[in-house]
Amino acid sequence: xxxxxIFEDNDKLRESLxxxxxxxxxxxxxxxxxxxxxxATITRVYKPDVVLMDIDMPGDSGINGVxxxxxxxxxxxxIMYTVFEDDEKLFQCLCAGANGYLLKQTPPQKLFDGIQEVxxxxxxxxxxxxxxxxxxxxxxxxxxxxxxxREIEVLHLLIKGYSAKMIAAxxxxxxxxxxxHLKNIYQKLHVNSGxxxxxxxxxxxxx
Amino acid sequence: xxxxxIFEDNDKLRESLxxxxxxxxxxxxxxxxxxxxxxATITRVYKPDVVLMDIDMPGDSGINGVxxxxxxxxxxxxIMYTVFEDDEKLFQCLCAGANGYLLKQTPPQKLFDGIQEVxxxxxxxxxxxxxxxxxxxxxxxxxxxxxxxREIEVLHLLIKGYSAKMIAAxxxxxxxxxxxHLKNIYQKLHVNSGxxxxxxxxxxxxx
DNA sequence: TTCGGTATCACTCAAATGAGTGAGTACCCG
DNA sequence: CGGGTACTCACTCATTTGAGTGATACCGAA
Numbered sequence: 001x002x003x004x005x006i007f008e009d010n011d012k013l014r015e016s017l018x019x020x021x022x023x024x025x026x027x028x029x030x031x032x033x034x035x036x037x038x039x040a041t042i043t044r045v046y047k048p049d050v051v052l053m054d055i056d057m058p059g060d061s062g063i064n065g066v067x068x069x070x071x072x073x074x075x076x077x078x079i080m081y082t083v084f085e086d087d088e089k090l091f092q093c094l095c096a097g098a099n100g101y102l103l104k105q106t107p108p109q110k111l112f113d114g115i116q117e118v119x120x121x122x123x124x125x126x127x128x129x130x131x132x133x134x135x136x137x138x139x140x141x142x143x144x145x146x147x148x149x150r151e152i153e154v155l156h157l158l159i160k161g162y163s164a165k166m167i168a169a170x171x172x173x174x175x176x177x178x179x180x181h182l183k184n185i186y187q188k189l190h191v192n193s194g195x196x197x198x199x200x201x202x203x204x205x206x207x
Numbered sequence: 208x209x210x211x212x213i214f215e216d217n218d219k220l221r222e223s224l225x226x227x228x229x230x231x232x233x234x235x236x237x238x239x240x241x242x243x244x245x246x247a248t249i250t251r252v253y254k255p256d257v258v259l260m261d262i263d264m265p266g267d268s269g270i271n272g273v274x275x276x277x278x279x280x281x282x283x284x285x286i287m288y289t290v291f292e293d294d295e296k297l298f299q300c301l302c303a304g305a306n307g308y309l310l311k312q313t314p315p316q317k318l319f320d321g322i323q324e325v326x327x328x329x330x331x332x333x334x335x336x337x338x339x340x341x342x343x344x345x346x347x348x349x350x351x352x353x354x355x356x357r358e359i360e361v362l363h364l365l366i367k368g369y370s371a372k373m374i375a376a377x378x379x380x381x382x383x384x385x386x387x388h389l390k391n392i393y394q395k396l397h398v399n400s401g402x403x404x405x406x407x408x409x410x411x412x413x414x
Numbered sequence: 415t416t417c418g419g420t421a422t423c424a425c426t427c428a429a430a431t432g433a434g435t436g437a438g439t440a441c442c443c444g
Numbered sequence: 445c446g447g448g449t450a451c452t453c454a455c456t457c458a459t460t461t462g463a464g465t466g467a468t469a470c471c472g473a474a
Contacts, residue, residue, distance in 0.1 A: 122334025127324055148420060161403030163460070177422050183462070184420095192462070193430090196368030198405045355450060370430070384452050390432070399432070400460095415474100422469075431460065439452070444445100 002119055005048040006032040007039065007065055008081070009057040013104075017052065020108055027115070036065030043072045050115055053098075055082040055089055063092045070097040077118035081111075090129065100124040147188055154181040159198050209326055212255040213239040214246065214272055215288070216264040220311075224259065227315055234322070243272030250279045257322055260305075262289040262296055270299045277304040284325035288318075297336065307331040354395060361388040366405050 004027050008014035011034065018032045030046045033039075036053065037060055043051075051069050055062040066078050079100035080093050093101065099118050102111060103126040114124030147155065157167045168178035182194065191197050211234050215221035218241065225239045237253045240246075243260065244267055250258075258276050262269035273285050286307035287300050300308065306325050309318060310333040321331030354362065364374045375385035389401065398404050 117334055120334060123332075123337035125330075125337065127327060127329025150421065158402065159406055161398065161400060161406045163400065163402075165460085173421085174423055176424055179461080180422075183464095186462080191368065193368060193370065194461080195365065195370075195401050195405060198402060198409075199366055199368045202405075202409045357451065372430080380451085381453055383454055386431080387452075390434095393432080401431080417472105417474080419472090420470085423467080425466090426464085427462100429460100429462080431458105433458090434456085436455090437453080439450100441448100441450085443448090 001026065001028045002049040002115070003028050003030045003047065004050045004052065004115070005030055005042065005046060006052045007034075007036045007057065007062065008032070008052070008054040009034045010054070024112065035059050036062060036068060039065045039068035040072050043069045043076060047073060048076055050118055051076055051078045052081045053078055055080060055093065063089065063096055066093055066096040066098050079114060079118055079124065081106075101129045102126050103129065147185065151181055151185050151188070154178065155185055155197070155201055158182065158185075158194055159201060208233065208235045209256040209322070210235050210237045210253065211257045211259065211322070212237055212249065212253060213259045214241075214243045214264065214269065215239070215259070215261040216241045217261070231319065242266050243269060243275060246272045246275035247279050250276045250283060254280060255283055257325055258283055258285045259288045260285055262287060262300065270296065270303055273300055273303040273305050286321060286325055286331065288313075308336045309333050310336065354392065358388055358392050358395070361385065362392055362404070362408055365389065365392075365401055366408055 004021055006014055006017055006021075006029075008017065014032050014034065018029055021027050021029050030048060031042060033042065035057055039060075053062045053065045053069070057065070060068075062080065062082070066080070069076055069078050074097075077099040078097065079102060080098045081102050081104060082089075083104045090101065100114055100123050102114050102124060106114070106126060117124040153171065154167055157170055162170065164178045164182060165175055167182075168175045171178065182197075186192060186194075186197055189197050189200050191200055211228055213221055213224055213228075213236075215224065221239050221241060225236055228234050228236050237255060238249060240249065242264055246267075260269045260272045260276070264272070267275075269287065269289070273287070276283055276285050281304075284306040285304065286309060287305050288309050288311060289296075290311045297308065307321055307330050309321050309331060313321070313333060324331040360378065361374055364377055369377065371385045371389060372382055374389075375382045378385065389404075393399060393401075393404055396404050396407050398407055
């Protein structure tokens with residue numbers, strides 16, 4: 001019987017979730033907590049099969065919660081359960097090893113389906129989340145730093161590891177012009193080197 | 208009424224799929240093709256809402272098919288429908304803009320659900336696919352270049368944009384030692400600069 | 415027409431980087 | 445014990461880079 005643990009700071013929501021799950025004879029509720037400070041220990045002791053994890057909790061956020069659980073018991077499936085659609089947090093959770101991502105607007109039946117799905121080795125995601133996840137593989141291009149088209153070209157080459165000289169040759173402009181573009185890019189990204197620019201660009205899905 | 212087009216080279220499968228969809232009064236089958244060479248034109252002319260696309264087709268593969276469709280009509284949702292679980296092809300499809308990825312073992316009812324889901328703005332994925340997609344955000348660490356633990360530490364700092372001097376300070380080693388590690392990393396990765404190393408490391412999910 | 419933004423190019427200078435060479439220590443494994 | 449690997453450090457040298465400053469040209473909006 002799948003063992004389930006809930007981390008959720010909203011008392012009302014947590015209790016009603018726990019109540020709902022307890023009414024399902026096919027699950028075993030082995031714990032519910034209003035914070036994830038002790039998630040590591042709890043995970044080691046109770047060995048849950050599925051963890052429902054809220055993101056926005058006082059103290060350690062659920063993003064750390066995922067880490068605590070996964071580091072101590074990788075085979076436990078963690079489903080994020082949150083109101084937020086925040087892109088940054090979403091990707092942090094995924095990188096921390098979350099196995100699913102359901103929005104709190106998810107009706108109880110879909111929640112049960114999701115639990116079944118992670119147990120079966122799947123990855124339940126609310127439709128809007130799934131779409132964002134797939135989108136992250138292609139578009140990106142938030143360009144929140146207002147790079148000009150030319151600067152984006154230069155940044156692409158920079159990311160490919162090109163030196164200023166190679167960029168100049170590739171775009172058929174002078175060495176100093178290439179360097180001028182680079183300097184402007186660094187200013188806009190608030191960094192002081194090409195290496196930082198590459199890290200920021202790839203990390204924040206700018207290109 | 209959602210307009211649907213199928214690209215699938217297996218005649219029997221394509222025809223039975225088309226037949227199945229035609230029996231559903233809520234969809235309108237506007238075309239079925241055994242290749243995607245003309246996918247661009249077909250898309251512009253018939254303006255489908257949903258495209259079912261096989262990957263493994265003679266001539267242009269379905270990966271190009273996705274591109275043809277998406278370049279000509281981004282609002283058309285493309286669902287990949289294939290027997291393959293090949294990771295490389297999977298990610299190529301996603302990067303090309305696919306909106307869903309269902310395995311051919313998917314029962315018809317789930318297929319209809321998937322079509323509904325893309326139309327609603329979601330991203331239908333077979334469980335095993337969804338899991339792979341999420342895993343791709345964390346797994347990494349193939350270390351096929353045989354970096355030593357220390358070198359991996361250095362590489363991590365390099366990716367964060369640290370200079371040799373900062374790396375030395377952070378690891379409490381001398382400036383020249385930090386540079387020595389960097390030189391060894393560049394050798395192992397077959398690159399000649401920190402920028403290239405960052406690009407390769409992030410691009411190949413080494414770290 | 416003036417102003418702002420983009421793109422282009424040049425010059426300087428201190429600092430960082432990549433490449434080469436050499437070498438000492440520590441540890442594990444056979 | 446010996447050999448291999450990892451980690452450490454130092455020195456040199458040419459090249460690249462980041463930062464500062466300034467200048468010209470084009471274009472579109474005010």
